[in-house]
Amino acid sequence: MEVLVFKTNLRFKKHINAVTPHINNLQGIARWNVDLDDTDKILRIESIDLSPRSVEATLQQAGYFCEELQ
Template sequence: MEVLVFKTNIRRRRNVESIVKHISKLGGIIRWNVDLHDKDKILRIESDNLSPRHVENTLQHVGYYCEELQD
């Protein structure tokens, strides 16, 4: 299992709700959340074998900024 961490522009609960169907289409996700209280609106994904680029492309395709943060 790996944890992927992304900086996003997801600002509100309704934005999180709007990405649920897109995130759930990505294979290998065990758990995910968005920290709306963090200044970088962090998206954390626990997964098995999920490409960070695939996550970035998926969210960017639906209009959100998404950039993987390195350790």
């Protein structure tokens, strides 16, 4: 299991609700959450063999910004 961490522009609960079906369609995700209290609005994903680029592309297709943090 690996943890992927992303900076996003998800600011409100309605934004999370909008991306939920998109993220849930990605294969290999065990768990995910968004920390709206963090200044970078951190998206954390626990996954098995998930490409960070696929997460970034998925959020971009949903109309939001997402960038992997090292």
